Amino acid sequence: MENHEEPLSLVLFSGTDDKLSAAAVLAVGAAAMGRPVHLFLQYWALDAFRADRILKDHGLSPEAGAAGAEAVSRHGGEHWSEILRQVKEIGEIDIQACALSMDMFQIQQSDLDPIVNGVTGVASFMSTATGAVVFI
Amino acid sequence: MENHEEPLSLVLFSGTDDKLSAAAVLAVGAAAMGRPVHLFLQYWALDAFRADRILKDHGLSPEAGAAGAEAVSRHGGEHWSEILRQVKEIGEIDIQACALSMDMFQIQQSDLDPIVNGVTGVASFMSTATGAVVFI
Amino acid sequence: MENHEEPLSLVLFSGTDDKLSAAAVLAVGAAAMGRPVHLFLQYWALDAFRADRILKDHGLSPEAGAAGAEAVSRHGGEHWSEILRQVKEIGEIDIQACALSMDMFQIQQSDLDPIVNGVTGVASFMSTATGAVVFI
Numbered sequence: 001m002e003n004h005e006e007p008l009s010l011v012l013f014s015g016t017d018d019k020l021s022a023a024a025v026l027a028v029g030a031a032a033m034g035r036p037v038h039l040f041l042q043y044w045a046l047d048a049f050r051a052d053r054i055l056k057d058h059g060l061s062p063e064a065g066a067a068g069a070e071a072v073s074r075h076g077g078e079h080w081s082e083i084l085r086q087v088k089e090i091g092e093i094d095i096q097a098c099a100l101s102m103d104m105f106q107i108q109q110s111d112l113d114p115i116v117n118g119v120t121g122v123a124s125f126m127s128t129a130t131g132a133v134v135f136i
Numbered sequence: 137m138e139n140h141e142e143p144l145s146l147v148l149f150s151g152t153d154d155k156l157s158a159a160a161v162l163a164v165g166a167a168a169m170g171r172p173v174h175l176f177l178q179y180w181a182l183d184a185f186r187a188d189r190i191l192k193d194h195g196l197s198p199e200a201g202a203a204g205a206e207a208v209s210r211h212g213g214e215h216w217s218e219i220l221r222q223v224k225e226i227g228e229i230d231i232q233a234c235a236l237s238m239d240m241f242q243i244q245q246s247d248l249d250p251i252v253n254g255v256t257g258v259a260s261f262m263s264t265a266t267g268a269v270v271f272i
Numbered sequence: 273m274e275n276h277e278e279p280l281s282l283v284l285f286s287g288t289d290d291k292l293s294a295a296a297v298l299a300v301g302a303a304a305m306g307r308p309v310h311l312f313l314q315y316w317a318l319d320a321f322r323a324d325r326i327l328k329d330h331g332l333s334p335e336a337g338a339a340g341a342e343a344v345s346r347h348g349g350e351h352w353s354e355i356l357r358q359v360k361e362i363g364e365i366d367i368q369a370c371a372l373s374m375d376m377f378q379i380q381q382s383d384l385d386p387i388v389n390g391v392t393g394v395a396s397f398m399s400t401a402t403g404a405v406v407f408i
Contacts, residue, residue, distance in 0.1 A: 006402060011270070013158050016199055022285050022314055022407075025372060029394030042158055044199050062198050062334050063288055063316050075376040100161060104211040122165030130142060132405040133268040134283070135158075147406070149294050152335055178294055180335050198334050236297060240347040258301030266278060269404040271294075 007036040009129040012136050015044030017058045017080065018072060023136045024083035031091025039084075039095040040125045041116065045136075046101045054081050054113045084115055096120040143172040145265040148272050151180030153194045153216065154208060159272045160219035167227025175220075175231040176261045177252065181272075182237045190217050190249045220251055232256040279308040281401040284408055287316030289330045289352065290344060295408045296355035303363025311356075311367040312397045313388065317408075318373045326353050326385045356387055368392040 008030040012023055027037045041049055048058050060069055078086075087093045097112060097119045109119050144166040148159055163173045177185055184194050196205055214222075223229045233248060233255045245255055280302040284295055299309045313321055320330050332341055350358075359365045369384060369391045381391055 008398075008405065009268075011158075011162065013155070013272075014197070014199065018315055019285065022283075025314075025370075025394050026283065026398070026407075029398040032395040033399045035398065042161075043154055044197065044204060047204070059199065061286070061316065063286065063331065068316060068319070071376050071378075077372075098161075104207050106207075122161050123168040126144075126162070126165040126171065127169045129268070131268065132281075132401070132403065133144065133270050134405050134407045135162075135270045135272050136285075136407050145404075147294075147298065149291070149408075150333070150335065178297075179290055180333065180340060183340070195335065234297075240343050242343075258297050259304040262280075262298070262301040262307065263305045265404070267404065269280065269406050271298075271406045271408050 005034065005036070006131045007038060007129075008131065009038040009040070009125075009133045010136060011040045011042060011133065012045035013042050014136060015048035015058050016060050018060045018064060019136050020045065020048060020058065020080040021083075024080035024087075026134065027087050027093060028083055031087045031093060034091070036092040037087065037094070038125070038128055039093065040098055040120075041095065042098040042101045046097055047105060049097070049113050049116055050107065050111055051113045055079065081113065081115060088115070096125060098122060098125070141170065141172070142267045143174060143265075144267065145174040145176065145261075145269045146272060147176045147178060147269065148181035149178050150272060151184035151194050152196050154196045154200060155272050156181065156184060156194065156216040157219075160216040160223075162270065163223050163229060164219055167223045167229060170227070172228040173223065173230070174261070174264055175229065176234055177231065178234040178237045182233055183241060185233070185248050185252055186243070187247060187249045191215065217249065217251060224251070232261060234258060234261075277306065277308070278403045279310060279401075280403065281310040281312065281397075281405045282408060283312045283314060283405065284317035285314050286408060287320035287330050288332050290332045290336060291408050292317065292320060292330065292352040293355075296352040296359075298406065299359050299365060300355055300362075303359045303365060306363070308364040309359065309366070310397070310400055311365065312370055313367065314370040314373045318369055319377060321369070321384050321388055322379070323383060323385045327351065353385065353387060360387070368397060370394060370397070
């Protein structure tokens with residue numbers, strides 16, 4: 001069953017490091033299989049892509065608890081933003097900030113990490129989001 | 137790449153105002169591109185669609201924090217239920233409550249806001265959910 | 273509109289009982305319509321599938337609150353792991369643990385409930401995830 005050219009669209013809403021890491025892992029897996037990846041950054045995920053805080057501690061989901069936090073920290077591994085940078089090298093990935101959320105935070109593209117390709121509206125995102133759409 | 141008739145199915149699980157707003161924005165974007173939109177309301181999202189509380193404060197995701205809550209409140213904008221009402225005018229949208237969750241809350245369709253079209257089972261929802269399925 | 277053979281891929285990330293129950297319900301609905309179901313277990317969901325804790329109390333989403341917790345507990349119904357076992361009988365379902373998350377928790381397949389079919393990498397999962405991909 002071939003889906004090498006079936007795109008994967010990820011709407012990133014949550015800004016905690018566990019969900020952003022899970023998103024980056026799905027993106028790298030899809031890109032490794034030759035699938036184009038579209039990221040659309042909303043709300044708390046957009047906030048986490050600001051240039052001045054992308055590498056800061058964004059916390060974990062409340063359910064992680066102390067044992068979960070310890071497992072994540074012991075495991076280490078690459079930062080999710082590093083994984084996304086690598087996806088740009090091995091495959092086709094486009095990262096767009098949601099115009100409405102930019103407005104909400106009163107920020108400009110220059111406030112975001114350069115890994116973000118641009119700012120777009122939701123209708124434009126939806127017109128390219130053929131196939132799977134994943135909300136994280 | 138045309139996907140004007142590719143439906144978008146949204147399973148709404150979370151009942152916080154930030155996630156419901158994100159869902160309404162995705163729905164309006166999809167409808168604006170001519171995509172039929174199916175909503176299936178479960179758990180805490182269903183609870184938020186009760187007639188007597190749809191306009192009440194449903195809180196935000198825990199990660200929003202004080203700064204996030206302030207950005208949301210300053211931004212204002214239309215209520216998610218208002219946006220969904222507009223989707224009904226510009227496009228094709230069907231909003232169904234999950235029968236199992238109705239049972240859990242011991243409520244009837246008359247307890248829900250009239251924006252909800254009906255109550256259905258998950259198998260029936262799944263039979264119409266061709267294409268993208270988004271869980272929010 | 274026929275989608276009887278359109279697979280449904282669920283990435284389970286969250287390990288709370290409300291989200292795992294919602295996932296099991298979507299899986300049973302899809303399987304009842306003849307759709308093959310792929311589950312991929314990451315992070316806190318993987319942790320919840322450990323043999324020694326699958327039946328324990330995994331809590332609810334923070335937004336459930338006291339009234340929500342009471343509704344869930346009053347409603348009762350089958351445990352999500354029981355529902356998934358039934359899906360195995362009525363339909364086609366494959367449950368894979370994410371190799372990276374196994375590594376993070378430093379566990380082996382023998383630590384997981386036998387309902388889990390195996391351990392796999394994300395690229396392999398993505399190569400079978402044609403059609404809808406749902407992140408829960």
